[in-house]
Amino acid sequence: MAPVATTFFFYFLSALTVLSGVLVITRKNPVHSALALIMSLLGQAALYLMLYAPFVAGVQIILYAGGIMVLFLFVIMLVNIEKSLKEDQFNKQWLVGMAAAVALGALFVFVYIKGKGLFPDRTIQMPEQSNTQQVAVLLYGNYMFAL
């Protein structure tokens, strides 16, 4: 199926993913953070779908959103929420963390600017074969040993 309103959905999903990511670290209530993380993971899954990688998207949903995050929530819900609400949101290492984040951001910006030259054709080719089958061929053919 040909994608519809690609640009809009791309920006919408990206914004969703990033905003949820921000919510993960700013919410005081760990359950809310976990839910935001799930939202972020689902946004990523949708982005994979837009990249014609439905298998990766499906695995993302099953493994991360459906499996791992459920266990996360499971544990978080059993801890004493009131206690965590009273604790400080950020610890003393926030300066170091901030520095790392800025460095990483700078790297992204650098790659984005430089990358324009490195990847001249920025549109993705529609795969001839079903993407899922290609994944299977690669996994169980060429890289069987590594598996």
Place this chain on the structure above:
Amino acid sequence: MLDYITSYLKSDTTPGSAGNLFWAFVYIVLIFLGLSVAVIAMNWLERKILAHMQVRLGPMRVGPHGLLQPIADALKLLIKEDIMPAEADPFVFWIAPLVVVITAFTVFIVVPFGPTHAVTDMNIGVLFMLGVSSLSVLGVVMAGWASNSHYPLMGALRSSAQMVSYEIAMGLAVVSAVLMTSLNKEGTGTLSMIGIVQAQQAQHVWFVFKFFPLGLIAFFIFAVAMVAETNRAPFDLPEAESELTAGFHTEYSGFRWSLFFLAEYSAMIAVSSIAVTLWLGGWMRPFPNALGGETWDLVFSLIPGLIFLFLGAITFYSTSRMPKHPYFRVQTLGLGGFGAVLALIGLLLLIPPVRDRVQDIFWFCAKVAFSMYMYIWYRGTFPRYRFDQLMKVGWKVLLPMGIGVLILTAIAGVLF
């Protein structure tokens, strides 16, 4: 514009795959309405069938034979006071039923009611269904936690543990069915829901009978796991009424509760559709091989219409047996009208173009209905498992069985 609309009708693929957004939208609306009607009908049918299993009549007051009971219930739920516990987490409490309902409904976009009757045909169809339905556990956990109360929390813990455990057995059973699709010349299987049914068509066998008894065992594993996955009796521990009052939705009332109800039944229909698609030949009519040929095709294509006509006739018969007192006039008219609707649908299904287009859907729904009947039957027969026993069944019985079946299927696939 007209061309755009009619282009799908001529194509032999789903509207989603054909890129026909209009029809995709029409299907989404149809599925949404159809599901709501199905859930309402299931509500009535479950109460009626269960009642007759238990030597009682079930709802009889609202409408003839209680036909309007589910509608009355729905109205009652809508106008009920919406209670939120004071200590609840409002946002999570609010969003939990939505998560459950949305996931339960989303899976239906890949359910193939016929070779062309699905919203879209994803090449990861089964994976998508399993993935999305596994998200519904999130809603359950959120509901249980947000209620900030002991019983719901225990219900949520039970249900998430249960769903996570049974998903594995379920996945293994699904994989063994998917493995069977790859037994063709090219050796390429498919995860697409439509592709799986077409593979059964090509191999001239429902997968439940393939490599007898391997297919049957895989189907059995799936059938048990799907009951557990939807938290129904005898695996209804999360909402075990006698233990946890109502489990994760104890604190919910009115409309929010009805969303859980809607989601539960949609999820039942969804997993039943997976089972039907994977093992019971999807939209294929029974006996395509033994009773093949044009004559039999015609006979089987007439069955849907005849069944509806028969149901209409039964309804007319009970209409004629209604008491003649004026007090019952509205009820008699209503029952007669219901019979007329059934008969009309029956006649409509006998018209050749409609017949050809719709009989796939009928057979699919009939198989799903059979599965739903089994759900009710279990509920009328079995006591409830205890939690440790439930886990034992999941991990010590179904999981090894699933692995065994998977390996044996692979071996059988290579040998035969």
Place this chain on the structure above:
Amino acid sequence: MTDRTSHLELDQHEKTFLDSNELIINMGPQHPATHGVLRVILKLDGEKVLGTECVIGYLHRGVEKIAEHRTYTMFNPYVDRMDYVAAVSNGLGYCEAVEKLLNVEAPPRARYIRVILTELNRIASHMLWLGTHALDIGAITPLFYTFRDREEILKIFEKYCGARLTTHAFRIGGCVYETYEGFEREVKKFLDFVTPKIDEYEELLTTNRIWVERTKHVGKISARECIALGVTGPVLRASGVKWDLRKAQPYAAYADFDFEIPVGQNGDTYDRYLVRMQEMRQSLRIIEQGIGKIPDGPIMAKIPKVMKPPVGEIYHSIEAPKGELGYFIVSDGSTQPYRVRVRPPSFVNLQALDMMVRGALVADVIAVIGTLDIVLGEVDR
């Protein structure tokens, strides 16, 4: 509340971030599986029960105090309200106790009628127990079957004395109602009707794998523990003690009847289920024997219009469906009893709950409450 849970030794130390192992939950008084208004405070570790505390008395009506202000005859209907699912047994116990105190004996015909009605009531009580117990364990269908069949018994009661539940069927000194026209025929019809029905229940449950797994080795109690805790009735018999007051100290006309005492071996929930099912069959046997040979004669002994028992006291107990139901009556020679003490089987049996569920799971608590067959009206009085 703090007082109530004190003996459960709750953790008093401050809770840490990851410390929420012990959970206190309230089961009841409004809970679908506590058979009325029983409140059980459970101390849980996950799903495991670490301890329980029963809070009862929500249905307390002061029956014993009421008795002190009523004449012997006037108090008779009150006893029906204690164990309301086995009202006939309650009445029998009270009437016989007062008769003993008056030193009179009911005529043989009355005693036979008493036996038949009491055994019918035992079946009704066991049926209600089976239905609700199965419902607690998750099987909803037996409930409707048992209630349908219990209805036939209630119809017989209704025809005999006009009431279905709180029958007040017997009077001090005998029975006040003669059996109605066709009583024997109808009871016989009921016997033929109900025997296959009991087979039907057993078919649904006895070999049902889930039922067996849910009940086997659940809520075990040994014979020694039963005796120490004063537990009587089917619970005691399921632990292997062949003790039934109908045989041990026969009352009414039980000495004339031939029946067996079913016993279990393991004292678990499954054995109690089997014992009760067997008891229903034995009751059918008793009724069958009794219905053929109800002697002719008066149904009321000669007792004074105004009952003034001599000064003294009496303890009389019968085998109610739930266990030993005893009445301790002290007379001061007036028309009103000086003190009536009821020894309720449910009350004493419920004491064993804590011992039976320690270390079990929450679901087992439900099963054990069901298998103890308590009626809160009797526990609280």
Place this chain on the structure above:
Amino acid sequence: MISRLRAQHGSGIREAVTYLGQKYIVADSSLMPELLQVLRDQEEFDYCVDITAVHYPDREKQFEVIWILYSFPHNERIRVKASYADGEAVPSAVPIWPAANWLEREVYDMFGTRFEGHPDLKRILLPDGWKGHPLRKDYGIIQQDQEWVQINLGIESGQ
């Protein structure tokens, strides 16, 4: 049996009577926990059927506490009675028969007799904050109601 007990406890056993075919012993209250222990261990009264009390406001020792015992080996019942004054502690039978736990609690609830050595003596049938002990003969039934109505509803009770 009685003679054996008499030999052991002498005049502590005041009466040993059979009335209407039922045996009972009236014992001195000082004998109490030991006599019960002996009855269980030596005479095999292994089942404590009931513990109850009767209030005689005219007597010097107002409360007569009654233990109803049964012996499974001998199929025999016996009642043991002892009198206690108001406020005097009754020795608890819980160490002898665990069944006594709730029964003693009920006697305490209804009569206000304290049981010494009981692990958890508190009201059982009545609410924790209840005033008085209803099965005492001098307990005013109506006054409790009137008080409740006055406090909670602010009107005069109709009773």
